[in-house]
Amino acid sequence: MEQKLFVRQALASSNLHALRLALLHATGDPDLAAMKLELVPIRSGAAFEMTIAEESREELFRKAEEFLAGQASTYVPRELEENEIRTMMEIALGQELTDDEFVVARTMPALEEFPVFSHWTGERPLRADDFRVVITGAGLCGVAMGVQLEQLGIPYVIYERRPDVGGTWAINTYPDARVDTASTTYEYSFMKNYPWSEQYARQPEVRHYIETVAKKYGVYDHIRFEHEVQAAEFDEHSSLWSIRVTDASGETETVTCNFTVTATGLFSTPKKLDTEGIDGFTGEVLHTTGWTEQHTVKGKTAAIIGNGSTGVQLLSRIAEDADQVYVFQRTPQWIAPREGYGEPVTEEMRWVLDNIPHYWNWARTTALKPADPRGTITPDPEWRAAGGYFSESNDKLRENLTQYIRSQVDNRADLVERLVPDYTPAARRPVVDNKWYRSLTRDNVELVTDGITRFTDTAIVTADGTERHVDIVLTAVGFEVTKWLWPIDFRGRDGVHIEDRWNMEGGPRAFQGLAVPQFPNLFVLYGPNAQPATGGGIGVGGLPAWMESWVGYIARVMVAVIEGGDDCAEVTEAAFWEYNNAVDETARKMIWLDPAANPEKNYYVNEHGRLSTSTPLPGLDLGTRFLNFERDDFILTRTGSHARTSDGRASFVTAS
Structure with missing residues (x-):
């Protein structure tokens, strides 16, 4: 019973x-x-x-x-x-599917072992032995690229500047760091039914997951830890990349490879708080990426600067331990609850x-696919003409979130007035509440909304002249998200620096977030306009599944090069601009660039006013692009001869 x-x-x-x-x-x-x-x-x-x-x-x-x-x-x-899969997908998504939609949608349940990876069109060609790939970074993207290359049997090495795998999930160990999407969607499609302990996994478990995948699929043994890539240069004569790498002792070596894939990530370069007097502050100033298990705020007065995802995650834990916490908020955020957040995967589940x-x-x-949110992020002119603010669904979301704020702070007018944003929900990155609002009602927490003007040796001074003495400052101010490859110096065809090319084009751009003209055989994972921004709808899956799609596409290019007897693949200017023009045209019609939405400054939009981090293209379009390699998008060439080692192969060789 x-x-x-x-x-x-x-x-x-x-x-x-x-x-x-x-x-x-x-x-x-x-x-x-x-x-x-x-x-x-x-x-x-x-x-x-x-x-x-x-x-x-x-x-x-x-x-x-x-x-x-x-x-x-x-x-x-x-x-x-x-036909059964199609029927079930239509039942699952609640809509009929066209042929194109079905091709993309059928990857979502991951019925095959590797639903989006590339494969050889026939037997693995012996020529694959001659090709070498260098991957920079052993986070989610780098490990996924390694798993794909393992399946193809293409030799590769991963250079990781840290002593362990995980990327951002190895760097960010601050209190309560965790995913803000459900664990079941924050996983690769080939790692079936992973035993997550929480519905929204914490940092240690995510990092362990990445390490588990790397070891299970043979990637771990290809990683060279504490090796940092400094520069890379393309040799047009040999069609090889020369990669300069420095190890932990400071020793430098140069290796050559056919393809190089950067998986340094979007959140790899922390922003530095640059405020007058900060260098003379005698307390501790710590970017959240610098937090370690040796750090503590017990018995201290702490300041948290920033209320994005990181600041919102760590406040409640810091407030439990510190004597006093000052929360410095520059711009209010729409911070929302999420079902199951902070809760375990129960025995029943x-x-x-x-x-x-x-x-x-x-x-x-x-x-x-909980819903297609395009009604929330696309303005409705008729709704606005009738007196609405943005669209019916977005205005309803604003109403619900405003009520949520009121309920969490006990309807305190002094807090509500400063916490309710004046811009449209979804115009900035959504933030998931981790008891942040409730923490603001604690006796030892003070919300500060006056701007910081300077530091003294012991205090933070705000625009109203108030000095607040603090022992430790935690800066949750984010990352340099427009510096995708910096500080690595990439030089492509004709010696062009990638930063110089990007500086001429309104900031970094890439074809499908992956490739740049004049940089043959170079692929950028999680590159410009790579991150799907529209959520829901028909697509591949959560972020790790999209990463699989990116590396699957890169592998399709590699397969075409190797099977076709070529040496080099370079995206055409025409394909590059077709994609980027489509991104720009679509973005202009959506919330992030809508003047009336008043998103102010946010990391989705770069200093040139261009949506650069994410792509507004719908999931079906993206999924179709990544599942299909169109040869006309690339110039495939052969050099006639490679620079080779004595055994006739390009190799990971050390140059004197």
């Missing part, structure tokens, strides 16, 4: 839409396909989640219990025919994932 009760509780705790899809996958029962759905608002109304209508839930539970009692113990995973065949695949799919 207790087991039956547990099973029922476990089923009730599941994503009911995903549960229905998993059972449909396993049994093909048409009654499951016919069950009615209803939409439930989530994320304060920013999205809607599909769930089984109340009238069908008891039948769903009964069918699940019958399957578990009868078929589950002997069930052999059922592979679906293409874990049981469903481990005992219902295919549940992970369909829970992943439904989590990736």
Whole structure:
């Protein structure tokens, strides 16, 4: 009896839409396909989640219990025919799919081992032995690139400047650092059903996940830790890159390779707080990336400068330990709650994932498409003409978030007035609440909204003349997100520096966020306009899954070069500008560049007023682009001869 009760509780705790899809996958029962759905608002109304209508839930539970009692113990995973996958994807997404949409959408449940990776068109060519790839960075992108190259059998090495894997998840160890998207969407599609302990994983677990993947798929042994890439230069005669690398002892070596892939990340260069008097401050000034387990605020007066994702995550923990905390807010943020944030993956949730065949695949799919938010980020002229602020859905979101702020600070007028932003929700990066608003009501926390003018030797002085004496300053002021490759000096064809090229074009640009003309065989992971900004809709998945799509596309270019007998691939100016013009044209019609949305300064938009971090193109367009390599987008050439080592191969060789 207790087991039956547990099973029922476990089923009730599941994503009911995903549960229905998993059972449909396993049994093909048409009654499951016919069950009615209803939409439930989530994320304060920013999205809607599909769930089984109340009238069908008891039948769903009964069918699940019958399957578990009868078929589950002997069930052999059922592979679906293409028409079945299409039907299930249409049920999962709640819409009919065109042929193009289906090609992209079918990757979402990750039914294959590597749903978006590239493969050889036939047998692996022996010529692949002659090619070498250098990857810079062993974070999520670099490890994904390594896994893809492992599948193709292309030799590679990863240079990582730190002593461990993880990238941003190794650097950021501040209190309560965690993902702000569900753990089930913050994972690679090839690492099935990873046993996350929390619904929104914390930093140590994410870093361990990346290390686990690197070791499981053979990538870890290719990483050279504490090696920092300093410069890279392309040799047109040999079609090889020369990479200058420095190790922990300061010794420098130069290696050659055919392809170089930068996976240094968007959040690799911390911003420095540059305020008058800061160099004379006698307390400790610490960017959040500098926090270690040896640091403490116990018995201290702390200042937190910044209220983006990092500042919002760490406040509650700092406030628990410090005697006094001053929170310096320059610009109010729309900070929203998130279902399941800070909560564990319960025993019941874990049981469903481990005992219902295919549940992970369909829970992943439904989590990736809670709603298409384009109505929230696209202005509605008719709504505005009728007196609305931006669009019906965005205005409703503003109303809900404003009410949330009021409820969290006990409707204190002194706080509400300073916390409610005057710009449109979604104009800046969404921030997930980690008890930040509630922490502002603590007796030992003070919200400061007057601008900082200078530091004294012991205090921070604000524009109203107030001095606040502090022992430690935590700067949560973000990263230099427009410096994708800096300080590495990349020189391409004709000796052109990549920074010089970008400086002439309104800031960094890349074809599909990956490639730049005049820089053959160079690919930038998480490059300019790479990050999907529209959320929801038909797409590949969460950010790590998009990373898989990026590296899959890079590998398609490599496969074309190697199989075609070529040596070099360079994106054409025409393809480069076609993509960037499409990005710019689409962005002009959306929230980030809308003057009335008043987004002020944010890291999505660069100093030239261009959307540069993210791409506004819809997920279907992006997914289609990454799954298909169009040869006309690149100039593929052969040099006739490579610079070779004595065995006839390009190699990771040390130059004297």
